Amino acid sequence: MIDNKTLSEYCHDYLDVDTFDDYCPNGLQIEGRQQIRKIIAGVSVNQDLIERVIDEKADALFVHHGLFWQNESLVITGIKKNRIKILLEKNINLFAYHLPLDAHLIVGNNIQLAMHLNIVNPTPIGDTLVWQGEVKLSLIEVSQLVQDITQRIPLVFGDLNQQIKKIAWCTGDAQSYIKHAINIGADCFITGEISEQTPAIAKENNIAFISAGHYATERYGVQALCQHLSEKFNVQYQFIDIDNIV
Ligand SMILES: [Zn+2]
CATH class of the missing domain: 3.40.1390.30 (NIF3 (NGG1p interacting factor 3)-like)
Incomplete structure (x- = not known):
């Protein structure tokens, strides 16, 4: 208590x-x-x-x-x-x-998403809210992994057979932050939402893009925080999923 x-x-x-x-x-x-x-x-x-x-x-x-x-x-x-x-x-x-729950280095949405996707060396890009890391997968394999953990079919843009090594991501409504992924030469950018112009921006910058769902990419931070609080203060804890396909 x-x-x-x-x-x-x-x-x-x-x-x-x-x-x-x-x-x-x-x-x-x-x-x-x-x-x-x-x-x-x-x-x-x-x-x-x-x-x-x-x-x-x-x-x-x-x-x-x-x-x-x-x-x-x-x-x-x-x-x-x-x-x-x-x-x-x-x-x-x-x-x-x-934002504090997006950015936190242990329970944040971004680090938690990286852990679920088995991304190696996850680190924030400078002082942005975008993160980068490494994988050794094709785009179709990344897409399958995203689908498995989010339990929804992502929107995927790019050559499905291309190899993804450097990957960048930002949970939620961060499609405009694709610029930070482009700046570091990432092969793929994952976020929650998408805008009408995003597929063209991705194609012309030669970067794959995955829209994995705003809600779906932001499920993990609050769970990790409450899990931590329940252990620290000995309180009961439960996650309630009010599913949202957006
Ligand atoms: Zn959000």
Whole structure:
């Protein structure tokens, strides 16, 4: 058992929250009951996930995509009201960690994706959010591996028989960061989402591109964080998958 303030302070330090210039608040977004015995991990806060958290009688919900974003209206109406109302009524703590959870060197989304894909020497590229590493696979083999771990069929662009050695990736909505992969001469770039212009950008820069799903590539960080917290503070932990094909 742990109290919510201590948990919040621990995560703040562990995830180096102060070093990020993010467009959402990272940390305790909705304060619930003080004592925490059971935590739930999920990718994005939404009504379905909140209802599952209530069913599981958990005290805190940890997500990668929280409730508050800089580019959104500040007023609390509509679906935002519904989500906040039920969290407050049920006394559930909502913790959200965005960029700090992408970048963390142990529990981050990017390092965790690399571990699932067996990428060798995973390292961040300079001060970008993009990572690089090495594999010895054809593009079709990389694509199959991505499909196996994400449980969804990725969109793949490039010659399926080409050999991939240097690989770059960034989880989530990072298709515009393909430029960082091009700059380091990567053979392939993996991210979650794709834009209309991405296939042409990839082709003209002679780099393979895989869109593996925003949700699918960001499942692992929050699970690794909550696994770590459950061991550290002896709290129960469960991951709830609200599947999303995007
Ligand atoms: Zn994301």
